[in-house]
Amino acid sequence: MNAQSHPGHPWRRTFTSVPRSVGAARRAVRGALLAHGVAPDTADTVVLVVSELAANAVRHGRVPGRLFEVRIGLDGEKEITVEVSDAGETYPVLGEADAEAETGRGLVLVAALAAAWGVRDRQIGKTVWARVGR
Template sequence: MNSEISPQISTPLGELTLRLSSTPRGARLARRLAAQQLDAWGYPHDSEASDTAQHVVAELAANAVTHGRVPGRDFELRLLLLPEGTLRIEVSDARGDRRLRIVTDADAEGGRGLVLVAVLSRTWGVAGRDVGKTVWAELPLGRAPLVR
């Protein structure tokens, strides 16, 4: 895990930034909107690339609404399609605590979601911001298609 947002982010081919309610409904919507945007960028909803990205978005969004929720504050989803065929997913919440708990105990009831993020992504990390934190992951999607 990297501790800060990578300073070398290429100019994106495409970008989507949304604020969503810090509720389970907002987390589900984040996953659906990510799938819709990836389809618009040429990665069909049923493709492996889209499926992987949806899993990562779902996990990061669920963590934002479960552990990063501050009453009255939304969370933010940002997707960047980078030229080298990489998707950068950023989920920002209003809670500034940057400690992330990764649970590897097979008997634990939860906490293994970040293990999934680590396995599915090329790299991931957490960074502070003025209010809250951003948890990010970069996924290799393959050759970047033309943005529609």
């Protein structure tokens, strides 16, 4: 796992595209947010968003031999931007999960917690982003 930073995103890390990396991403993001002075309740919300987007990257965006990347951007006291990028070509769709379904609620949760969210193309794959208020 490689931790780096660049303008606009003070924290960035890549993860192998396997289920156990979702937990690793949650722990790493929480630590980074708390180290940057983000309130614990806000960090919890951001970690939940990261968890859902990372799980989607592993489940739906996995390409053998490719990693997924998580980036966190801090916009002063206003908001935190989460970006999860993967090499998959399938775009997420906000839908309604059946009451008995065990999956399909991730983006519904992200949409409920985030002020905004969306998807953009990358040279390879896509980036799913969300903005969470502080």
